[in-house]
Amino acid sequence: MNGLSERIRIVLVGTTHPGNIGSAARAMKVMGLGRLYLVAPEAPFPSSRATALATSGDDVLQEAVVVDTLLDAIEGCGLVLGTSARQRSLPLPLLDPRAAAARGVAEAPSHDVALVFGREKSGLNNEETRLCHYLVNIPTSEEYHSLNLAQAVQVLAYELHLALRADTPGEIEPPDWRPEPPERLEIYFERLAATLQAIGFLNPNQPKRLMQRLRRLYLRARPDENELNILNGILSATQSAARGRTERNGD
Amino acid sequence: MNGLSERIRIVLVGTTHPGNIGSAARAMKVMGLGRLYLVAPEAPFPSSRATALATSGDDVLQEAVVVDTLLDAIEGCGLVLGTSARQRSLPLPLLDPRAAAARGVAEAPSHDVALVFGREKSGLNNEETRLCHYLVNIPTSEEYHSLNLAQAVQVLAYELHLALRADTPGEIEPPDWRPEPPERLEIYFERLAATLQAIGFLNPNQPKRLMQRLRRLYLRARPDENELNILNGILSATQSAARGRTERNGD
Numbered sequence: 001m002n003g004l005s006e007r008i009r010i011v012l013v014g015t016t017h018p019g020n021i022g023s024a025a026r027a028m029k030v031m032g033l034g035r036l037y038l039v040a041p042e043a044p045f046p047s048s049r050a051t052a053l054a055t056s057g058d059d060v061l062q063e064a065v066v067v068d069t070l071l072d073a074i075e076g077c078g079l080v081l082g083t084s085a086r087q088r089s090l091p092l093p094l095l096d097p098r099a100a101a102a103r104g105v106a107e108a109p110s111h112d113v114a115l116v117f118g119r120e121k122s123g124l125n126n127e128e129t130r131l132c133h134y135l136v137n138i139p140t141s142e143e144y145h146s147l148n149l150a151q152a153v154q155v156l157a158y159e160l161h162l163a164l165r166a167d168t169p170g171e172i173e174p175p176d177w178r179p180e181p182p183e184r185l186e187i188y189f190e191r192l193a194a195t196l197q198a199i200g201f202l203n204p205n206q207p208k209r210l211m212q213r214l215r216r217l218y219l220r221a222r223p224d225e226n227e228l229n230i231l232n233g234i235l236s237a238t239q240s241a242a243r244g245r246t247e248r249n250g251d
Numbered sequence: 252m253n254g255l256s257e258r259i260r261i262v263l264v265g266t267t268h269p270g271n272i273g274s275a276a277r278a279m280k281v282m283g284l285g286r287l288y289l290v291a292p293e294a295p296f297p298s299s300r301a302t303a304l305a306t307s308g309d310d311v312l313q314e315a316v317v318v319d320t321l322l323d324a325i326e327g328c329g330l331v332l333g334t335s336a337r338q339r340s341l342p343l344p345l346l347d348p349r350a351a352a353a354r355g356v357a358e359a360p361s362h363d364v365a366l367v368f369g370r371e372k373s374g375l376n377n378e379e380t381r382l383c384h385y386l387v388n389i390p391t392s393e394e395y396h397s398l399n400l401a402q403a404v405q406v407l408a409y410e411l412h413l414a415l416r417a418d419t420p421g422e423i424e425p426p427d428w429r430p431e432p433p434e435r436l437e438i439y440f441e442r443l444a445a446t447l448q449a450i451g452f453l454n455p456n457q458p459k460r461l462m463q464r465l466r467r468l469y470l471r472a473r474p475d476e477n478e479l480n481i482l483n484g485i486l487s488a489t490q491s492a493a494r495g496r497t498e499r500n501g502d
Contacts, residue, residue, distance in 0.1 A: 027402055032392035056395050091425035097409075139412060141283030144307050151278055151405045158348075158406050161390060201488035213481055221472030230464060237452035241492040 005164055007108035010153065011037040011073045013128060014119040018043040022053030022061065023150030024117075029057030031161035036064040037073040037114075070116065070128045071182055078111025078179035078222065079104065082124055082132035083152060085145055092135045092216065100136040101159035105166075111178060115156055120149050130212070131182055133219050179222035188228060188235075189215060195235045198242040256415055258359035261404065262288040262324045264379060265370040269294040273304030273312070274401030275368075280308030282412035287315040288324040288365075321367065321379045329362025330355060333375055333383030334403055344385050351387040352410035356417075366407055371400050430473035439479060439486075440466060446486045449493040 015021050054061050067073050074080050081100050104113040118124035138155055196202035266272055305312050318324050325331050332351050355364040369375035389406055444462055447453035
């Protein structure tokens with residue numbers, strides 16, 4: 001691994017087959033990637049099957065981090081790319097593997113980057129997809145889309161390897177901008193929902209669609225610490241204002 | 252398969268593991284390639300293991316052509332690309348997977364093209380290598396080179412698929428997202444500043460720095476019409492809440 005590749009996490013969510021974990025580790029190792037996260041694997045882990053298929057990638061398996069939720073796996077990441085075979089009801093920006101790798105490597109000097117792979121059968125659920133800044137779609141035949149999980153990891157690892165070798169930044173972000181990690185943004189979204197209810201803007205019975213749209217907006221913006229402080233400050237001031245009204249209404 | 256992809260043969264030489272034949276067939280199928288040649292496979296063929304791993308690529312297996320020698324497999328081909336993990340004593344021109352795919356697709360209108368993969372352990376022998384016009388080398392980590400056969404087929408099949416599709420944009424924005432024009436965003440910023448003053452968050456004497464930061468955040472997000480309507484709706488609700496407090500204060 002070189003320095004940049006250490007900023008890149010490969011995250012497998014709910015993997016069912018131990019062989020896929022092993023093959024993914026091998027694909028990573030061959031392409032110079034080392035940081036593997038397993039979110040609530042369905043497969044037993046560690047397992048002899050995974051180790052056998054990892055071959056020389058067994059050190060990747062040994063250093064793999066097992067966590068309970070996707071949010072744990074992407075903690076501290078400034079960019080979260082979720083692979084997806086299908087388009088969602090509320091679409092996110094979509095990258096092909098090459099553009100995803102270019103973006104990941106371009107941002108890796110600033111912050112950790114996560115590349116997330118869903119379950120073999122069902123992919124990422126809506127809850128998990130909501131944590132992603134971009135979706136990554138591997139182009140396939142129109143006739144048959146189903147890429148095996150390890151093959152999908154291989155394609156992305158290969159593109160990341162090429163992008164890491166090339167080190168040509170196509171886009172340079174402002175130096176003072178460091179996107180806040182997902183865990184802080186999630187707290188903001190909860191406060192935002194509560195505040196919108198307090199000012200009577202969010203219908204507590206049907207909060208979902210509106211919050212989905214606001215999530216997409218702020219995930220696209222990727223606020224940094226300063227900006228998130230401002231946004232939280234606005235919520236606090238808004239809640240004070242709402243309390244004022246509530247108290248008055250109760251007069 | 253489209254017309255061009257029918258001119259491209261994937262040739263596996265002396266494959267040992269039936270699972271690799273199946274996974275290769277699946278990788279081909281997903282990437283819209285259908286013509287598989289097996290040269291003197293060591294693995295039993297057909298086999299249930301290969302069929303299981305091919306999943307929907309089993310038609311590729313059923314139509315696979317089994318031959319005795321590489322020369323039989325590449326009969327009639329105008330271009331033969333041999334994958335190789337190492338450089339030979341008498342070097343051939345070397346292509347990376349992208350250049351190999353570009354060349355293969357460029358020549359496919361004129362003649363059949365073969366992409367040849369050697370044995371799992373020992374690759375192509377000298378006799379076989381001599382039949383190749385180019386060698387194809389998949390870039391890997393310097394530390395660990397050994398790509399699994401099916402993974403190597405996957406990488407090349409993916410590059411061939413991209414080259415066959417060509418002209419596909421690397422990033423696709425959600426179809427329902429059309430950033431609002433600046434003039435509408437400017438109106439929002441004015442309302443935002445007024446609202447933040449109303450809830451006591453913005454110091455009217457020094458509004459600039461804060462509004463600059465908020466501008467940068469929302470310019471980065473580029474809200475669309477729907478999102479801007481939501482943001483404006485939140486401002487309206489917030490102003491109502493603030494009026495509530497103001498009126499109460501004036502009670």
